[in-house]
Amino acid sequence: MAQKLQKLELTWIGKGNEPRHEPRILIEDPSKSCGDLHTGNMLIQGDNLLALKALEQNYSGKIKCIAIDPPYNTGSAFEHYDDGKEHSIWLELMSSRLKVLHRLLSDDGSIWIAIDDNEAHYLKILLDEIFGRSNFVASVIWEKAYSERMDAKGFSTSHDYILVYRKTDKQKVNQLLKEQNERQFTFFDEKMGKYYRRRSLRKEGSESLRSDRPSMWYEIEAPDGTKIFPYKPDGAEGRWRWNKENVITNKESLEFILKEKNRWEIYVKQYLEEEATRPPNTLWKQEEVGHNHEAKEEVKAFNKTDIFATPKPERLIQKILSIATKENDIVLDSFLGSGTTAAVAQKMKRKWIGIEVGEHAITHCLPRLQKVVSGEDKGGITESVNWQGGGGFKFYTLAPSLIQKDNYGSEIINPTLNPNMLATK
Ligand SMILES: C[S@@+](CC[C@H](N)C(=O)[O-])C[C@H]1O[C@@H](n2cnc3c(N)ncnc32)[C@H](O)[C@@H]1O
Structure with a gap:
């Protein structure tokens, strides 16, 4: 009798019963697009699972670097997003997105995920399952704080992780100057x-x-x-x-x-x-790549009244992109937050796609990237890479659902979608 194949895996409530999502298309909002519209850069407002699926047709196997900073599941309710999901829900959210991200990555591409101790070790196992253990590249320790938190109960945590996986062994780690x-x-x-x-x-x-x-x-x-x-x-x-x-x-x-x-x-x-x-090492000190406070100061320049709580410093993303990409490679961030990855990619002359579900796609990412394009953004890595402005991007949202129910409960094509939209790839 054939033996049942046993494998070691992380499991959670609902694993294997994921809902199927109806495909959606991306619609450009020209009133928010900016600068040169032929760069291929995309700022997308919407849920990243639907948006990533919409990108699959044109971008599968084409993304050189995915740099994401998902909610860490800390239990906090930040002003701009909720960061306290039930563990199984968080794992399901990540798992479904990572599977699409894996398909989007090029054979020589890599994925970089910022995370902390709340979920890092579960995420590592999830990544082993989706990318393969042999494609683990590194677990970077990023020193995120420049001093202890005096109000800490027990330890004052001064680091986050950045887990790095590759799609295949064709990926090369760029040496750093x-x-x-x-x-x-x-x-x-x-x-x-x-x-x-x-x-x-x-x-x-x-x-x-x-x-x-x-x-x-x-x-x-x-x-x-x-x-x-x-x-x-x-x-x-x-x-x-x-x-x-x-x-x-x-x-x-x-x-x-x-x-x-x-x-x-x-x-x-x-x-x-x-x-x-020399090869990059795995201990990234705040003096070199910045810390959380530096990142907050950077985003204040784009929205002084509505401060985004959890941005990453531009220097941190710069280091990731230096190791993982060259000019004109495509960089994707599907948890864009305040827009840091896109801003840094633009200043480093990489192509980029950024996805953010929250209103801050408009209140933070949009003005930030407009200023990067116009050359008005003097913060972050602007001076060190001698960024003077240029380039551009298109702004997209997700089209409404393709299928609707009519008065009799039958499924019909959404009448608000015109033929051009339906023909969009
Ligand atoms: C930690 S923040 C990212 C911060 C970013 N690295 C920066 O420098 O500003 C995580 C972001 O992921 C976004 N997010 C969470 N779930 C999402 C989803 N399903 N689709 C798109 N964005 C999502 C949140 O709204 C939040 O802005």
């Missing part, structure tokens, strides 16, 4: 148009003098035979640890060194090196 991770160790050489690693000479002190420890001191030799010791600003020689990388092989490099020799730090071999990059 050293500058992004380790600004102080990197410099940009205008002349060579590249980033290089900065190598600091050791701390001063009597034991650092060449006369004290001659074996630690080496001249740097150029191909033409010229030799130099680097100098510190006070005129004393700096120490240079020898390794084969420290060879200068062209005159240009030598001139640079001679020019720089009175500085405490000297930059050498890196002229021959590719951009100084």
Whole structure:
């Protein structure tokens, strides 16, 4: 007798009995569309399950990065949305959306989900089930607060997670420029148009003098035979640890060194090196990617009176998009909130689709993205990426239900939908 296949899985009330949803179409509201209307960028107001399903026909397998920040199920009732669902309902809500998101992702794409301890570990298992355990990429710890909450009962939680999964093993993690991770160790050489690693000479002190420890001191030799010791600003020689990388092989490099020799730090071999990059790590400190307070300050610029309670900082999304995408890739956020992912994608020259069910699609996302397009938004990452404005997007809502019941209880096509709408893909 064939044995019943057993598998380890998370289950919840209602699992496997999900309601079927009638397909819906997206209708543009031209009065809210903005700037260049041919970019393909979409701001959609509506429930994300219906909107994602409406996107499937044109976007399946085309989205490079999904960055979402769903309600964490903390039990709070925020002004703009409810964040306290029964556990099974939350799992069902996430499960149905993740299945569509999985279909939308390209083979080399990845999904990034912000979450905290309320549901993180259940969500991980859900993701294992939908994406496959072998497609787990990372669990990033994001330091979301810069200080302890003095009113905390017990621990003051200072981190959230960002769970990262890929669609297939075709996904590549972009290396980060050293500058992004380790600004102080990197410099940009205008002349060579590249980033290089900065190598600091050791701390001063009597034991650092060449006369004290001659074996630690080496001249740097150029191909033409010229030799130099680097100098510190006070005129004393700096120490240079020898390794084969420290060879200068062209005159240009030598001139640079001679020019720089009175500085405490000297930059050498890196002229021959590719951009100084390194793999991203999984601990994201607030100094580098921002914290919750920074994010709230950012959104105040778009709506001073009606502050959105749970935005993410632009620098955090910038880091995600740097690792997961390149220019012109499509980024999707189906829990758009105040519009951060779309704003950052636009400033980083990615294409984007944002979905938000609440009224804040109009009161927060719309004005924010209009200002990004017009170049009036000076906040967030604008300055660091030298964003001057440009691009545009179309604004969409979900069309009413296709099927209605007539007076006799029979199902009919909704008479308010015109032929053009019905022909919309
Ligand atoms: C934590 S917030 C996202 C904040 C966002 N990352 C930002 O930077 O502003 C979660 C958002 O998901 C939205 N949301 C919840 N359920 C949704 C649904 N079914 N469809 C679309 N949006 C939904 C909520 O209205 C809320 O704005």
